[in-house]
Amino acid sequence: MTPSCFDHTDVRGTIGALWIFPIKSCAGISVTSATLLPTGLEWDRAWMVVDEQGVFLTQREIAQMALIQPRMDLQAGSMHLSFPGQSDLIVTLALPLMEVATQTRVQVWKSQVLAWDMGDDAAQWLSQALDRTCRLVRFDPAQQRLSNTKWTGGIQAPNQFSDGYPLLVTTHAAFEGLNSRLQAKGHARIDGVRFRANIVLDGFAEHEEDFIDTLWLHSAEPVAIRLGKPCVRCPIPNIDPRTALYSPEVGESIFQYRQDSRMNGAITFGMNAVVAQGAGQVLSVGQSVGGMLKFD
Numbered sequence: 001m002t003p004s005c006f007d008h009t010d011v012r013g014t015i016g017a018l019w020i021f022p023i024k025s026c027a028g029i030s031v032t033s034a035t036l037l038p039t040g041l042e043w044d045r046a047w048m049v050v051d052e053q054g055v056f057l058t059q060r061e062i063a064q065m066a067l068i069q070p071r072m073d074l075q076a077g078s079m080h081l082s083f084p085g086q087s088d089l090i091v092t093l094a095l096p097l098m099e100v101a102t103q104t105r106v107q108v109w110k111s112q113v114l115a116w117d118m119g120d121d122a123a124q125w126l127s128q129a130l131d132r133t134c135r136l137v138r139f140d141p142a143q144q145r146l147s148n149t150k151w152t153g154g155i156q157a158p159n160q161f162s163d164g165y166p167l168l169v170t171t172h173a174a175f176e177g178l179n180s181r182l183q184a185k186g187h188a189r190i191d192g193v194r195f196r197a198n199i200v201l202d203g204f205a206e207h208e209e210d211f212i213d214t215l216w217l218h219s220a221e222p223v224a225i226r227l228g229k230p231c232v233r234c235p236i237p238n239i240d241p242r243t244a245l246y247s248p249e250v251g252e253s254i255f256q257y258r259q260d261s262r263m264n265g266a267i268t269f270g271m272n273a274v275v276a277q278g279a280g281q282v283l284s285v286g287q288s289v290g291g292m293l294k295f296d
Contacts, residue, residue: 012203019196022046025049026065027068034282035280056106063239106137114142139161145160153228169209170192171207173208175200213227214291224278225275228274233258233267
């Protein structure tokens with residue numbers, strides 16, 4: 001395949017937004033560019049909060065995780081965590097990006113892997129913030145955690161601590177469609193970051209990602225992102241990332257128009273994706289994107 005593949009795509013648009021979520025289920029960071037790795041965007045889901053047994057924790061159990069805000073300081077080689085509203089809590093916690101402590105076995109969904117424990121200071125800070133005993137771990141790149149090839153077209157796609165696929169893709173039009181439905185019922189608009197997508201596309205129709213097989217992106221070398229499994233939705237989009245308060249009308253609205261026959265009637269929003277070509281390239285907001293449609 002060559003860059004000319006982009007010129008023969010069926011639909012076109014641009015990258016409207018890029019998001020990384022360094023700590024699984026904590027707040028995200030909007031970025032203007034990010035390096036594309038086989039595991040997804042650099043720094044995405046590289047860390048995870050676990051309980052005393054090493055089992056992953058998410059907003060499903062602790063909505064306040066949405067308020068833990070990471071900030072990457074690459075020049076200083078550190079990640080800083082802040083948590084608003086707790087006067088007796090250290091304002092920020094600085095964690096070195098390249099230093100790790102001891103190895104420990106952790107569980108994320110059905111996967112059990114070795115990870116690097118980030119130490120007692122991080123554990124104490126998070127335990128106080130979330131009001132329960134927990135620890136912070138970092139994914140060990142030596143471990144192998146692969147996506148289900150049923151949905152990847154046979155691509156062996158490695159993951160860090162994502163739910164199961166390196167990337168999540170959706171469209172700005174999908175957010176607008178949901179907000180129109182919410183407002184028609186007298187509810188407030190919501191921010192699309194609730195859906196925790198890595199790549200948000202502009203210029204594409206509402207949920208057009210459902211029908212795209214491959215995204216091609218203009219870059220120094222060709223970049224191909226294969227869209228595979230529809231993203232089945234849990235209650236997390238009901239949680240306001242600014243307040244950690246629960247808003248059931250979000251899920252109720254989606255239920256009325258996003259029951260997906262591909263997933264036996266489950267509610268879906270966005271597409272899980274894998275890197276088919278172009279790992280190592282940099283993706284940027286405003287970058288041209290072409291989509292090759294599925295013809296089933």
